[in-house]
Amino acid sequence: MPELPEVESVRAQLAPVLVGRRLAQVEIADPRLTRPLDPTEVARELEGEVVEAVDRRGKYLIVRFESGRALLIHLRMTGSLRHARAGTLPDDPHQRAVVRLDDGSDVAYRDVRRFGTWLVLEPADVPAYVDARVGDEPLDHNFRPRDLGRRLANRRAPVKAALLDQRTVAGIGNIYADEALWRARVHPLRRAGDLTSEEVRALHRGVRRALEVGIARQGSTLTDYRLPDGSSGRMQTEFKVYGRAGEPCPRCGTLVEKIRVAGRGTWYCPRCQPPPQAASSSSSRPSRSSRQSSV
Ligand SMILES: [Zn+2]
Numbered sequence: 001m002p003e004l005p006e007v008e009s010v011r012a013q014l015a016p017v018l019v020g021r022r023l024a025q026v027e028i029a030d031p032r033l034t035r036p037l038d039p040t041e042v043a044r045e046l047e048g049e050v051v052e053a054v055d056r057r058g059k060y061l062i063v064r065f066e067s068g069r070a071l072l073i074h075l076r077m078t079g080s081l082r083h084a085r086a087g088t089l090p091d092d093p094h095q096r097a098v099v100r101l102d103d104g105s106d107v108a109y110r111d112v113r114r115f116g117t118w119l120v121l122e123p124a125d126v127p128a129y130v131d132a133r134v135g136d137e138p139l140d141h142n143f144r145p146r147d148l149g150r151r152l153a154n155r156r157a158p159v160k161a162a163l164l165d166q167r168t169v170a171g172i173g174n175i176y177a178d179e180a181l182w183r184a185r186v187h188p189l190r191r192a193g194d195l196t197s198e199e200v201r202a203l204h205r206g207v208r209r210a211l212e213v214g215i216a217r218q219g220s221t222l223t224d225y226r227l228p229d230g231s232s233g234r235m236q237t238e239f240k241v242y243g244r245a246g247e248p249c250p251r252c253g254t255l256v257e258k259i260r261v262a263g264r265g266t267w268y269c270p271r272c273q274p275p276p277q278a279a280s281s282s283s284s285r286p287s288r289s290s291r292q293s294s295v
Helices: 004-018 039-046 123-133 145-152 159-164 174-184 197-216 276-283 288-294
Strands: 023-028 051-057 060-065 070-074 079-085 095-101 105-111 117-121 257-261 264-268
Touching (some): 004 051, 004 105, 023 039, 117 123, 145 159, 145 197, 174 264
Antiparallel strands (some): 023 095, 060 070, 070 117, 257 264
């Protein structure tokens, strides 16, 4: 499933292709993509729009038009976009939509599982729609450890479940949650609200680093994810723990273990990421400041 690094990599490749182009012809073959709206009507609405920018919020691609309207694309499980000269894309039973641009090239949308969505929003509706579903952008320079701490405070859910909630931090899914928690040395089952401020800082750093590495490798291709030029991401060969049960932790050599958290396969190092019991007994020791104040 595409997460922030994958969607950002798609955005970065699509932006130079789309910006300034007019959508000359739009065909949407799958009604699930636009439901409950009629796909033919949505296609007619899109035709003639000129692309002003291609943005991203969390896992949403936002194609902004000069008219002020926007097309929000969510790739969900298996959605992907391809760009090619018209007529050069191979026949594809999973192709759900094709946009012909005014330079004679095509942007095609393919989706095997068909959970992806295309939604056209009026200018006034875009911020409210996105902000209701997506929290802070973790790579935004304004996003500080205290912002993450505020989102985790008082939550009894496991920290991994809290990270998967898009309103906690935008764009993190199963892969980068595990990678971020390993970097922060935090066990995925720790209660979100129990993390010390030091652990929150480590997790903030871990989230950013894991996402930055993912973007630098243009995301991870496990099955369906492709970049618009058809190439694969390279992150899948560099996971620290994700999908590596029984292999040595790159930091300490202990074998990586797999459990289920929030219904998702979850990989962690049992030594670097102490389980909730051990972690809470160590964090209940007096902190440095309280020890100092008692002197
Ligand atoms: Zn380890």
